[in-house]
Amino acid sequence: MNSQKDFEIHYxxxxxxxxxxxxxxxLCESDALHFATLHAGVGTVSGNVAAGPVMLAILQAEGFGITQVHWKKNHNSIGN
Structure with a gap:
């Protein structure tokens, strides 16, 4: 059984x-921040920051110009 889910990340x-x-x-907030910075092509929220308090990850992402990150599970997700 495939446990992968399809998420939409908006930022x-x-x-x-x-x-x-x-x-x-x-997916968690730190993951979404990390993937949004990768998608924007501006760097990445470092693993140490993403694993720590989410506020640090948010501040680091904002420094890259990434704001208003939110996500949702796609209802047509694989492995619902």
């Missing part, structure tokens, strides 16, 4: 609305 990069899909078994 703003320097004020411009962007979104993409990501497949994973689960």
């Amino acid at each position: 703003r990069f320097r004020g411009e609305q962007r979104h993409f899909r990501h497949q994973a078994a689960h």
Whole structure:
């Protein structure tokens, strides 16, 4: 059985609305911040920061110009 789920991640990069899909078994706020910075092509929220308090990850992402990160599980997800 495939435990991967399809998520839609939405964010703003320097004020411009962007979104993409990501497949994973689960997703948390730190993960979404990490993947949004990768998608924007500006760097990455470091593993140590992403594993720590989420506020540090948010501040680091904001430093890259990433804001308003949110995500939702796609209802047509693989392995519902």
